[in-house]
Amino acid sequence: MVNIYLFIELLGSANARATLDTLKALEMDNCQFANVVRLSDEKLVAQLDCQDSPDGDKAILNHIAKVDGVVQTNIVAVVRPRSG
Numbered sequence: 001m002v003n004i005y006l007f008i009e010l011l012g013s014a015n016a017r018a019t020l021d022t023l024k025a026l027e028m029d030n031c032q033f034a035n036v037v038r039l040s041d042e043k044l045v046a047q048l049d050c051q052d053s054p055d056g057d058k059a060i061l062n063h064i065a066k067v068d069g070v071v072q073t074n075i076v077a078v079v080r081p082r083s084g
Helices: 016-025 053-062
Strands: 002-010 031-040 043-050 070-079
Touching: 002 016, 002 053, 016 031, 016 043, 031 053, 043 053, 053 070
Parallel strands: none
Antiparallel strands: 002 043, 002 070, 031 043
């Protein structure tokens, strides 16, 4: 399991609420959003939980980057949670 923290920038003309809802509804293999939060009309932050890092790569490049309104997706951190 990996937690991928993303900073997502939107086009100025994009509807932040609609883009946020679209992201939350995405169906991705072995990944799902734990949370997506709107910082402003042009910025979102998200936590994407995936089975492993290659699944995260695929989710970001094949799904998130293709959402209308998303202009840039930055990976802020990738964390492998540890127990104990």
